Amino acid sequence: MEMVRVENLKKTFILKSKVLGIKTGEVHAVNGINFGIHRGKTLGLVGESGSGKSTTGRLMLRLLEPTEGKVLLEGQDISKINNREFRKMRKNLQMVFQNPYAALDYKMTIEDILIQPLHIHKIVPPLEYKKEVERLLEVVGLSKKARRKFPHEFSGGQRQRIGIARALSTKPKFIVCDEPVSALDVSVQSQIINLLKDLQKEYQLTYLFIAHGLNVIKHMSDQVAVMYLGKIVEIGEVEEIFKRPKHPYTVALMSASPIPNPEAIRNRIHLNNEIPSALNIPTGCSFHTRCPKCMEICKEIEPQLEKHGQHSVACHLFDPKEAPYG
Numbered sequence: 001m002e003m004v005r006v007e008n009l010k011k012t013f014i015l016k017s018k019v020l021g022i023k024t025g026e027v028h029a030v031n032g033i034n035f036g037i038h039r040g041k042t043l044g045l046v047g048e049s050g051s052g053k054s055t056t057g058r059l060m061l062r063l064l065e066p067t068e069g070k071v072l073l074e075g076q077d078i079s080k081i082n083n084r085e086f087r088k089m090r091k092n093l094q095m096v097f098q099n100p101y102a103a104l105d106y107k108m109t110i111e112d113i114l115i116q117p118l119h120i121h122k123i124v125p126p127l128e129y130k131k132e133v134e135r136l137l138e139v140v141g142l143s144k145k146a147r148r149k150f151p152h153e154f155s156g157g158q159r160q161r162i163g164i165a166r167a168l169s170t171k172p173k174f175i176v177c178d179e180p181v182s183a184l185d186v187s188v189q190s191q192i193i194n195l196l197k198d199l200q201k202e203y204q205l206t207y208l209f210i211a212h213g214l215n216v217i218k219h220m221s222d223q224v225a226v227m228y229l230g231k232i233v234e235i236g237e238v239e240e241i242f243k244r245p246k247h248p249y250t251v252a253l254m255s256a257s258p259i260p261n262p263e264a265i266r267n268r269i270h271l272n273n274e275i276p277s278a279l280n281i282p283t284g285c286s287f288h289t290r291c292p293k294c295m296e297i298c299k300e301i302e303p304q305l306e307k308h309g310q311h312s313v314a315c316h317l318f319d320p321k322e323a324p325y326g
Helices: 053-060 083-092 110-120 126-139 144-148 156-168 186-203 214-220 238-243 248-256 296-300
Strands: 002-016 023-038 042-046 068-073 093-096 174-178 206-211 223-228 231-237 306-308 311-313
Touching (some): 002 053, 023 053, 023 206, 023 223, 042 214, 053 174, 110 156, 126 144, 156 186, 186 206, 186 214, 206 214, 214 238, 223 248, 231 248
Parallel strands (some): 042 206, 093 174
16 A cells, blocks of 8 residues: 555746846756655655755655645645644654754754654653653664753764654654765764664654665665656666666666775766756756767657556667666
8 A cells, every 4th residue: 555645746946036026937846756655665766966856855745835746645635735634644744854963953952852743743741751752762772861962962873863763753654764874974874774774664664765875775765766857767666776777867877876896897877968957957858968878859759757567767768678778
């Protein structure tokens, strides 16, 4: 059963001049995407900066209002309900942020930070606040004594554990992890990833996991969606995507991913130009300005995301027998 689903989800930001307030342009941050995540599973969302990954996560939690489309939580469209009704559902949707220090109020103790959601959503009676805070800290691998300290007294990895504890405090069903390990040392990243996986197994959590690092995505995810300029260009089971990538953008991302064996040889695919601005998305396939296999049809007709074999891809180059780069 799908815990969450997005249908034709779009977000357009209107740009206006500072002086007269006249519309000067539109940024199509998310441009009509569709996917679902099953209960207790993880969808890894990967792509370059500016591809719309974080905006997608915020739209799913209604931290941003969608321009168009639906966000379904257990079949209910949460993008259309009023604020009063949504407030009752807010506790089911939580987020783990990229920068754990910026996400925590430096003037509050850890106890106060964790009590806040318990109080707002009435998770436990006030007399049980202390006990619940200590339980949450133990769940994420921190000492009970940590509740009396302030965020600046912890390392980056410990602060992220506190952020995870805060997300767990409302007993959510769905958590968006927005690059939760990118600001951490490599030695700490695996600890946080393993913690998230253990918590998922214990509490049957459903994750949208946003990241740049493909190695992290591979370890963490059940499915992978590759995003480029507001659209999903490839999506499928993690093993299938990594073994048989079909879209040239996916292949290029994987060729740039570091591998642990220093003697291994990988054919690096160098893309032309920089990622275009979302203010001026190319016609046809938005990737054609950088694709070394670009054809005339790519410049004129936008490819649709279609299922081929075990996963879906949006590419005119696709050959059912092999990936574009063979």
